[in-house]
Amino acid sequence: MRILIDMDDVLADAVQRFLDWYERDFGVKYTKDDLRGTKLHMIVPEEHRKIVHGYPHHKDFFQDLPVIEHSREMVEELHNRFEVYIASAAMEFPFSLDHKNDWLNQYFPFIHWKRRIFCGDKSVLKGDVLIDDHDFNLSVFSGRAIMFSSPHNLLDTRYERMENWLEADKIFDLK
C-alpha cells in the first residue's frame, strides 16, 4: 500500500508560523481556535490581509517549522509497514524547496530521497492513500482521501478525517 503524506499542516506546523509572524508584525496574538473554518488572512483587518497572505513567499517562512505533534513517530510506524511518500506542493513557494528538504533531513531522516516529492498540482500523483489538509488536493486524488484536521478545514465534512496523528493507529490498523 502506497501512502502519500502532505507536509504543511500535516507534518510541519505552518499555521503556527502565520500566527507567530502576525504577532511579531502587528502585536496581536491570534490562536488556532480563532481560525475555525477559515485562515488568518481572512480574519485580520483588511489592510493586513495581503501582507499575511504573502507570508509564505518570504524567504524564511518554511525554515525550521514546528513539527506537528506525534507525526514523527507515527509516520515512522507507517514507513516501516507501507510504502510512504512525502508529497508537498512546494513549487508555489520556490524559497521553500531547500527549507523543506532540510526540514525532512532533520526531522524525518528515515524518508529516503526517492520517497520525497515536491510538486504543484497533486492530481499527477498515484497512490492508495493521500493524507492532506486541503480539499483541492484530496478532491483530485483517485485513491482513499483522508483529510488531516487543520483549523481551516474543520467545517468540511466531505472526507474521511484524521483529527491528529495518534488516530493513524486506528485508521491503518497498526496495533
Added chain:
Amino acid sequence: MRILIDMDDVLADAVQRFLDWYERDFGVKYTKDDLRGTKLHMIVPEEHRKIVHGYPHHKDFFQDLPVIEHSREMVEELHNRFEVYIASAAMEFPFSLDHKNDWLNQYFPFIHWKRRIFCGDKSVLKGDVLIDDHDFNLSVFSGRAIMFSSPHNLLDTRYERMENWLEADKIFDLK
C-alpha cells in the same frame, strides 16, 4: 493527454557538463560519440571514476546547463495542445533544486509551477506519456514510455524512441 517530460538529458544537457568538467579537471576532451552505450565515469581512468561520478553532487553542477536543441520550441508546442508536466528526479541532488527551478524559469517560463515536479522514484507519477532518457524511469511507468536518445541509452532497444526534439512532430502528430 498528460505528457510528463524529464529534465536532465532531455531538456538540459547534463552530459555536456560532465564532458566540460572532465576537460577542466583533467585536460582531456571526450565527446558524446565516446559515450555510446555508456557513461563518462565508465570510460575514464579508474582513479578518476569516483570524482566524475560525484560531479552532480557539486553545488554548481546543474546551474545554467545548456538547453537541448529544439526542446524549448517543441515543448511549448506540446504545452499548447496537451497537459505537459516537467518531472525531474531532482531529490537525489539537493543542491539541484533551486538551480533546476531557476533554469525552468529562465528557459521554460511557460511551465507553470503547478506543472513542475521534483521527485525521486518516478513510479509515483500518473500520466499518459513519459519522455525520459533512463530505463529505470521508463520501466516503472504505466503509460506510453518514450526513450529520449542520450549517448548512454543508444544501445537500448526496449522502448519507443525519440532521437531528438524535432521528432515530436511525428510522434504526437503536431502538423
